[in-house]
Amino acid sequence: MSNKEENAENGKKKEGLFEFYDSFQELFEFFCINTTIHGTIRMVCSKHNNMKTAFWTILFIATFGIMYWQFGLLLDQYYSFPVSITMAVNYDKLVFPAVTVCTLNPYRYNAVSTELANLDCYTEQLLSTLYHYTPANSNQSACNNTSNKQDSNNKYIPLEFLTYNDTQSGYPFKGTTNGSSSFNNSEFYRVGFKVCNDTDGDCFYQIYSSGVDALREWYKYQYVNIMGNAPLSTYQEDNPQISNFVYACEFNKISCGSGNYTQFNHPQYGSCYTFNDGDDNNPWISFSPGVESGLSLVLRTEQNDFLPYLSNVAGARVMVHDQNQPVFMEDSGFDIRPGVETSIGIKKEIISRLGGVYGNCTADGSDINVENLYNSDYTQQACIRSCFQATIVERCGCGYYFYPLPAGATYCTNTKHRGWGYCYYKLYKAFAADELGCFKRCPKPCIVAEYVKTAGYSKWPSSSSETWIAKVLSQESPYSTSARKVIAKLNIYFYELSYKTTGESPSFNVVTLLSNMGSQWSLWFGSSVLSVVEMGELVIDLIAVGIIVLRRRQREKTKATDDTEDNSPSETYVHPRQENSDNEHRERAPNRIEVVAEISPPPAYDSLALDTPVACSADCSCTRRMSQTSIKSHTSGSSNTEEATAEGPTAL
Numbered sequence: 001m002s003n004k005e006e007n008a009e010n011g012k013k014k015e016g017l018f019e020f021y022d023s024f025q026e027l028f029e030f031f032c033i034n035t036t037i038h039g040t041i042r043m044v045c046s047k048h049n050n051m052k053t054a055f056w057t058i059l060f061i062a063t064f065g066i067m068y069w070q071f072g073l074l075l076d077q078y079y080s081f082p083v084s085i086t087m088a089v090n091y092d093k094l095v096f097p098a099v100t101v102c103t104l105n106p107y108r109y110n111a112v113s114t115e116l117a118n119l120d121c122y123t124e125q126l127l128s129t130l131y132h133y134t135p136a137n138s139n140q141s142a143c144n145n146t147s148n149k150q151d152s153n154n155k156y157i158p159l160e161f162l163t164y165n166d167t168q169s170g171y172p173f174k175g176t177t178n179g180s181s182s183f184n185n186s187e188f189y190r191v192g193f194k195v196c197n198d199t200d201g202d203c204f205y206q207i208y209s210s211g212v213d214a215l216r217e218w219y220k221y222q223y224v225n226i227m228g229n230a231p232l233s234t235y236q237e238d239n240p241q242i243s244n245f246v247y248a249c250e251f252n253k254i255s256c257g258s259g260n261y262t263q264f265n266h267p268q269y270g271s272c273y274t275f276n277d278g279d280d281n282n283p284w285i286s287f288s289p290g291v292e293s294g295l296s297l298v299l300r301t302e303q304n305d306f307l308p309y310l311s312n313v314a315g316a317r318v319m320v321h322d323q324n325q326p327v328f329m330e331d332s333g334f335d336i337r338p339g340v341e342t343s344i345g346i347k348k349e350i351i352s353r354l355g356g357v358y359g360n361c362t363a364d365g366s367d368i369n370v371e372n373l374y375n376s377d378y379t380q381q382a383c384i385r386s387c388f389q390a391t392i393v394e395r396c397g398c399g400y401y402f403y404p405l406p407a408g409a410t411y412c413t414n415t416k417h418r419g420w421g422y423c424y425y426k427l428y429k430a431f432a433a434d435e436l437g438c439f440k441r442c443p444k445p446c447i448v449a450e451y452v453k454t455a456g457y458s459k460w461p462s463s464s465s466e467t468w469i470a471k472v473l474s475q476e477s478p479y480s481t482s483a484r485k486v487i488a489k490l491n492i493y494f495y496e497l498s499y500k501t502t503g504e505s506p507s508f509n510v511v512t513l514l515s516n517m518g519s520q521w522s523l524w525f526g527s528s529v530l531s532v533v534e535m536g537e538l539v540i541d542l543i544a545v546g547i548i549v550l551r552r553r554q555r556e557k558t559k560a561t562d563d564t565e566d567n568s569p570s571e572t573y574v575h576p577r578q579e580n581s582d583n584e585h586r587e588r589a590p591n592r593i594e595v596v597a598e599i600s601p602p603p604a605y606d607s608l609a610l611d612t613p614v615a616c617s618a619d620c621s622c623t624r625r626m627s628q629t630s631i632k633s634h635t636s637g638s639s640n641t642e643e644a645t646a647e648g649p650t651a652l
């Protein structure tokens with residue numbers, strides 16, 4: 001291979017694994033010419049026309065900005081996590097729901113019957129003082145028994161008439177519960193009772209605009225004090241029989257048995273019975289709609305030996321709910337009237353919610369920081385009441401009688417917790433305003449079953465059949481049934497077996513987001529996903545070229561600094577003794593000839609053979625020349641010394 005071919009081969013530039021441009025201008029020109037994004041090539045092709053170049057550049061930047069503004073709107077919509085509601089109607093056999101029926105009469109337990117009788121007597125005396133009330137039948141007076149008559153002024157908190165000024169200052173109108181009262185005076189428009197803290201240092205009035213509401217709440221407060229002192233075994237040992245309330249029970253024309261219901265006592269609604277609660281793992285199934293395929297009950301609604309001041313409603317309270325769901329009669333129940341046949345048609349609905357980022361719901365309540373005090377599945381109401389009871393126990397030192405107790409807690413009573421009423425009513429006010437945070441801490445369940453109800457009413461029994469129905473029922477029950485006003489009939493059934501499922505689904509998922517962003521990209525640039533890759537490649541190239549330019553400038557700066565240091569004059573230090581010695585030598589040999597040899601690099605030869613002259617040998621010739629030079633130098637003498645010095649050094 002010749003030298004020219006080798007030099008050409010060595011000078012040829014080799015392509016590396018990664019190649020970057022030397023300047024930003026080259027990078028942008030290459031990108032604008034070769035990219036698949038529309039409009040970019042016009043910025044390069046029209047570079048000789050500055051106006052066109054500026055126009056297309058501004059248009060490209062504006063289009064780019066509008067597109068990313070649309071991207072921002074799409075991302076904002078995606079991160080708001082909207083949902084779509086979907087509904088489906090299904091038809092199949094259905095599990096019959098659980099049905100709870102209560103007597104609407106709180107039971108008078110034997111263990112506290114004396115205390116409750118004394119409370120009824122004092123309430124009757126209080127009504128007589130405030131409203132001049134006397135029982136229509138003196139035999140029905142709660143104070144007929146002389147043992148019930150006692151001075152209870154120090155035992156019970158009095159109920160009082162209040163004026164506006166009294167409620168503001170904290171003092172009641174004097175003489176409201178002692179002596180005569182001017183009921184019709186315009187000043188007496190509020191009724192209430194005073195509650196104080198443990199030390200009686202701070203008090204306030206629990207005020208009501210209606211005397212009926214005030215008396216019921218006042219009686220409930222005293223009732224809680226009595227029931228809180230009763231041993232817990234009282235509630236299990238002294239339960240009334242179901243036959244005292246339910247005359248007849250049928251489902252799908254088959255009589256109910258003892259295994260078809262469970263019994264519990266509600267503090268306000270009395271004895272309650274839950275049918276088809278699912279405890280026997282054999283729930284009722286409805287295969288067809290209609291009254292005959294549902295539950296039919298005949299109920300006794302008499303109110304003998306109960307508490308008339310705590311419950312003043314006649315009839316029964318009913319709630320339709322799912323199995324293993326806590327029963328909140330005061331929230332979801334409805335009343336039925338005596339002497340009426342009430343038919344309740346139900347239709348099932350299932351609601352399914354999305355949790356996580358799409359909504360605030362819980363699957364089973366295990367992720368909620370609230371202990372479920374009810375022996376049931378999670379519901380929002382159970383969580384809220386458990387949260388409120390836990391707060392009462394924490395701040396008041398005891399639990400409210402109407403809610404289940406946490407482990408280790410006791411019910412509130414005046415004998416053990418003097419200021420519990422003050423604490424409870426303060427907390428209840430904060431609870432109703434959601435200042436305790438219980439409503440926020442307790443989300444809805446993600447899946448819940450609800451029953452839509454329609455009601456129909458008819459007179460029962462009719463005038464022609466009232467006599468014989470009353471006779472038959474009186475023979476089957478120890479209580480006399482002589483009139484329509486003490487019995488009621490209840491029918492609950494599916495009016496159709498189709499049920500509706502309402503569910504939530506994401507309305508803007510990742511696929512929708514990418515599809516909309518792709519549509520915007522194609523609208524404004526007319527390109528595809530590969531164009532997005534090209535944009536990413538451009539960003540990487542910009543970073544790489546920026547690094548290369550910075551390193552090049554840094555290298556040039558370093559080189560310029562080194563060249564400046566090399567060109568600066570340098571001084572050689574000569575020792576004084578060496579300088580004196582040189583001067584002495586010059587004085588001793590004034591005729592000395594200084595020879596300076598200029599050494600040049602040897603020429604390049606094609607071969608290593610020396611070309612010696614034929615006339616004489618190399619040694620002879622060189623000796624003759626040196627001798628001639630030496631003789632010529634010595635014959636010149638001292639007269640030629642200055643001349644030789646002026647001519648300068650001689651190159652050999």
